Amino acid sequence: MRTRTWAPYALIAPTLVLMAVFLVYPIGSVVYYSLQRYNVTQPWKNGWAGLDNFKQMLFDDPLFWQSLAFSAKWVFVEVGLQLLLGLVLALIVNETFIGRGMARALVFSPWAVSGVLTTGIWILLLNPSTGIFQQLSQWGIGSPGTSVLGNPDTVFDALVVTELWRGVPFFAILLLADLQSIPKDLYEAASVDGASRWRRFTSVTLPHLKDAIILSTLLRAVWEFNNVDLIYTLTGGGPANQTTTLPLYVARQAVDSHNFGYGSALTVAGFLILLFFSIAYLRLSKFGSRA
């Protein structure tokens, strides 16, 4: 089957064209724009800017640092909790019990729901006058009029829980897929040797899941870093920019201010940060080294 032929090139040609036009070229132009003064509302000022955009970003823009810090906090908390809960959920629905297929379909279903829709659902649920807290207070639990989204002390927790609702299922799906590829005889062998349940988990399950855990935390971290729809629609980055992530700040610069040059510089920074942490993470976790 390994003959020299034009066939593979013909097969990947459409993909190559699409990627070249809509992925590679845009990345190149973002880098180019980042070195330009490029603002649609002030075309007379446009032109070569050199590293000015980056200087402004690093030295004169507290909002850049603030959004970066919030992004880091968001990714760390969100991915950590998703890994923990996703692993537990995957282990549960990997067990054999009656109604497992149904249970899987139900607990995984929020993943199919979009960020905006998730927001809509949770706004209904968290609304102070008609939401779940109002209902609970009628039953004597908590106080009426609790507003978790309007309160700066609780808005972060509300965001985290909302994103967990649709994020944990996907983590669980990825880990479940890998759990299912563990040969059963490994457990039988461990059982024969008298390994406890916990012992079988730490000595058989976890080592086997290692690669999947590394890859899925990395994927999730990148996705959560880049996540815009949920935060954009839930808080719009507020109150007082407290929940503005870096991509949200980029989108605001591009869409609202039409400041394409500066927005591009911010995205280049974001891309470099992602790349740096991804490589560091893969190195530290020794991913793929056992081959």
Added chain:
Amino acid sequence: MTETLTRPPVDTPPPPRPTKRRRRAVAEEPGKPWMIHVPLVLYLLFTLIPFYWMLVFAVRPSGSTQLVPWPISLEHFDTVWNDIGFGIFFYNSVVMGLGVLVFVTILSVMGGYALARFKFRGQRVFLLAMLCSQFIPGAMMLIPLFVIFKGLGLLNSLTGLIIAEVAFQLPLSLILMSGFIRNISVELEEAAMVDGCSRLRAFFAVVLPQLKPALVAVGSFAFIGAWNQFLFALMFATKQDKFTLPVGLSYTLGEFNTDFGALAAGGVVAAVPVVLVFAVVQRFLVQGLSAGAVKG
């Protein structure tokens, strides 16, 4: 946890992955029932209460506070479908979802087959480029894509949205699909070719029938992704008759702050198709991932 068992260490080297047994879940012997059921029920509550809350708001009349709505009223659906335009948004979302599904599936089968069955110059570079594309923030693509779309006259068109979404989804789908094709044994295909089949005919007669679960997984993945695409749709569709459901819903969030019924009904319209699709295909999804993506 660092002491080793008396058996040879189980973590290195990895045992060969079972290929035939994939359909059957490989689980440990059942644990104590409460260890499964208590957390499962708790998690089910966390999952389902928000869905239920939306459903209740959607079907009870404005002003009602019943927790079990009866009689059911469809007034909110009438409002969002006809007055706000969710009928049009729904149509746009369906067109976009199906368009992306068709193109992503076909192109990822083509490319996946090339990666799985041929060795060609530039293969590693191609694969690396596709992996790297996963690190590109969607927000990062907004500015240049906007400029490109404007130049191509693709703003405010479903075609443009479909192309952008296909380009964005294709790399991961293609990797998944090639993993799947690699898992299909090559012998039958070779036998068919020895018997005089062309490669193309061998593909349709031998490979394609075995690819069904992968097609379902990749296709539904693509559909769900497209159905939920927000950023591109928000940016590239500014005219209301080109809105998709997420964009329509985001405007409803802003405009109808007080009309929770309309918001909930719009949410149900957006959620039902995609949740149904998901419920039907989720087991293929798990299979597809375990074959292709997780271990690349």
